[in-house]
Amino acid sequence: MDPYQTLKGKILLRPEINLPEHTIEHLIQSGQLTTIPAITKQKFHYKCNRCTTTNRQHFARISCARCQTTHPYCRNCLRTGRVLFCEKLYLWAGRDAAWPEQTNPCHWEGSLTKHQLQAADAIQQAVRAPGQELLIWAVCGAGKTEMLFPGITAAIQQGKSICLATPRADVVRELYPRLKQAFPQTEIEALYGGTEIRTGKGQLVIATTHQLIRYYKAFDLMIIDELDAFPYHNDKNLHKLAARAKRRDATTIYLTATPRKKEKRRIAAKKLPVVFVPIRFHGHPLPVPQLKLDIQLQKKLKQSRPPKSLSAYIQSRAQERQFLLFVPTVEMLTKMEEMLTGFPLKFTTVFSEDPERKAKVNAFRDKEFDLLITTTILERGVTFPSIDVVILDAGHEVFDEAAIVQIAGRAGRSPEDPTGKVLLLHQGKTNAIVDAITQIKGMNRKGSQL
Amino acid sequence: MRECLICQSPIEEDITWSNFLLPSVEKYICEKCEQRLELIGEEICKKCGRKMESAGICSDCAIWNNHPVYQGVFKQNRAVFQYTPFMQEVIAQWKFRGDYQMIEVFRPYIIKEYRKYFGKVKAKVTPIPLTEERLHERAFNQAEAIAKVMEIPIENALARKPQSSEKQSKKSRRERIQSENPFILTKSLNSPVILVDDIYTTGMTIHHAAKMLTDDECSPVYSFTLIR
Ligand SMILES: [Zn+2]
Numbered sequence A: 001m002d003p004y005q006t007l008k009g010k011i012l013l014r015p016e017i018n019l020p021e022h023t024i025e026h027l028i029q030s031g032q033l034t035t036i037p038a039i040t041k042q043k044f045h046y047k048c049n050r051c052t053t054t055n056r057q058h059f060a061r062i063s064c065a066r067c068q069t070t071h072p073y074c075r076n077c078l079r080t081g082r083v084l085f086c087e088k089l090y091l092w093a094g095r096d097a098a099w100p101e102q103t104n105p106c107h108w109e110g111s112l113t114k115h116q117l118q119a120a121d122a123i124q125q126a127v128r129a130p131g132q133e134l135l136i137w138a139v140c141g142a143g144k145t146e147m148l149f150p151g152i153t154a155a156i157q158q159g160k161s162i163c164l165a166t167p168r169a170d171v172v173r174e175l176y177p178r179l180k181q182a183f184p185q186t187e188i189e190a191l192y193g194g195t196e197i198r199t200g201k202g203q204l205v206i207a208t209t210h211q212l213i214r215y216y217k218a219f220d221l222m223i224i225d226e227l228d229a230f231p232y233h234n235d236k237n238l239h240k241l242a243a244r245a246k247r248r249d250a251t252t253i254y255l256t257a258t259p260r261k262k263e264k265r266r267i268a269a270k271k272l273p274v275v276f277v278p279i280r281f282h283g284h285p286l287p288v289p290q291l292k293l294d295i296q297l298q299k300k301l302k303q304s305r306p307p308k309s310l311s312a313y314i315q316s317r318a319q320e321r322q323f324l325l326f327v328p329t330v331e332m333l334t335k336m337e338e339m340l341t342g343f344p345l346k347f348t349t350v351f352s353e354d355p356e357r358k359a360k361v362n363a364f365r366d367k368e369f370d371l372l373i374t375t376t377i378l379e380r381g382v383t384f385p386s387i388d389v390v391i392l393d394a395g396h397e398v399f400d401e402a403a404i405v406q407i408a409g410r411a412g413r414s415p416e417d418p419t420g421k422v423l424l425l426h427q428g429k430t431n432a433i434v435d436a437i438t439q440i441k442g443m444n445r446k447g448s449q450l
Numbered sequence B: 001m002r003e004c005l006i007c008q009s010p011i012e013e014d015i016t017w018s019n020f021l022l023p024s025v026e027k028y029i030c031e032k033c034e035q036r037l038e039l040i041g042e043e044i045c046k047k048c049g050r051k052m053e054s055a056g057i058c059s060d061c062a063i064w065n066n067h068p069v070y071q072g073v074f075k076q077n078r079a080v081f082q083y084t085p086f087m088q089e090v091i092a093q094w095k096f097r098g099d100y101q102m103i104e105v106f107r108p109y110i111i112k113e114y115r116k117y118f119g120k121v122k123a124k125v126t127p128i129p130l131t132e133e134r135l136h137e138r139a140f141n142q143a144e145a146i147a148k149v150m151e152i153p154i155e156n157a158l159a160r161k162p163q164s165s166e167k168q169s170k171k172s173r174r175e176r177i178q179s180e181n182p183f184i185l186t187k188s189l190n191s192p193v194i195l196v197d198d199i200y201t202t203g204m205t206i207h208h209a210a211k212m213l214t215d216d217e218c219s220p221v222y223s224f225t226l227i228r
């Protein structure tokens, strides 16, 4: 096998390269591979050149049997492969990627709405412009994957390497079959640290942002999905990894439904071009959250008794309609479970570490429950066609602007049932609540003007 | 603030009237994780040191004690922790992911249990070796890391033959007992010995190592493991 296949665009540890020593030596001597120390000592700290961390807590010391000294190793890299101070990283320095020519790579036969098409055109233009950045600000349920198809098509036609990075493994799992179907002749990899599709030679790589740790100047088109989601939005190292994985003239597309302050500032300063997709693919506006002030909310929660506003909602709701109840903490989940026994409701709870998370979500989808009580983990991604949404204690700090917009975006997803109720139970409006509602109304206004 | 080496949650440093004047003992894990480490306790098998309902000899050891080749090759094993699913994860982080620093989690427990069982024993300490290949890959020998905690000079009297497989799980128990001894003697100790290893599971490894030593006039041979 040609070593070029799996080494191009990579930065790897020796055990990650499945080649004999003499081949590696040959590649180094012929200038196709270069090596750098895996960890370097800087003035006041160490730096791991693999994950880019300089955080003191990420370095521990090992009495090393390889080099017979005691030296640092990187704990931040443990999940993807420990990095020793006495190790080297191998960087590809040989010829650029060359992909099979394709004139018609996209086999998707659906069509885009007028608004999706606008975004798709902008992406396509950005793909052709070296170094361009573009933010697609698309509401929850806008159908953003399909909007990417024309841009990806253009990139494949031009023989470019493409990365679709996302903070969440669920998204990688969900996107892989859809892209595989749309681009059947393209070599696609799906990397998320689980049972994945890893060949080391994909032209289109769908990966969690952590997986970019093995890429170096690899991609001409970098698409970052859910730019604002944890852990990407607050992890500097992941930003550095994404930057390192791009080639110098790469195009960068950011996708988000709820940009953070940093992006909003860049948009306002005209430093980041933006395209809005203010309407869902089914053409209906976003449900605007309704507020319900409950002046005894905290008191009742403290007493572990159901707040009046919640009981009132449960009693007045349409019986056959399912709803999601978002609570601020895991502790509150257990409390809610006690509080709601006695109500004529079939319900269960779910949180991020819940081993039965998947099964419970599926059971809710199969209508085995009227109600699913959840922490903010279900704020993204999970889609139920026909539900209402209630946030309990919406003034709690975990419900920031982005979280509220995302949660509200769970309602009215289906074209058959495009409306849905979003109810915020609170004991005092926060800026986050106000800003979220302003954002949703603003998008709806933009949508109606188009 | 420090993060727990196991679960990464922040560690609360509690300062009370009783300890604020003392030099603070560095904490490496949070209280939740600390509570999940299960010591073996007092009721154990007199031979292999596993946790028992009541003290005695366990059925595994009864077999070893009647084995034509291995009976009497070693005196007893003593261990620190039970092999719980949680411990299995902790060990995976240490050995297979290579997080050397995890030894700090075990250190105080190793010191305490070692003193309890072997404090008065006069013997040389020999860690169970890895093959050269495995040692290079891992960059440390976990048995040696445990032995170093005891702060007693270490005698590397054994080596592991290159091809011998350390993964025994695929063979049946009978095959394992009959399998070839993977160790070679590199040094004559002529003294009582305490073998050190991370885990005592079937006892095969310890019996093989002990056999090499007893055949070379070492007596008695004990063993001390982190886990049973
Ligand atoms: Zn690192």
Ligand SMILES: [Zn+2]
Pocket (backbone or CB within 6 Å): A064, A065, A066, A067, A068, A069, A071, A084, A085, A086, A087
């Ligand atoms: Zn070293």
Ligand SMILES: [Zn+2]
Pocket (backbone or CB within 6 Å): B045, B046, B047, B048, B049, B050, B057, B058, B059, B060, B061
């Ligand atoms: Zn026993």
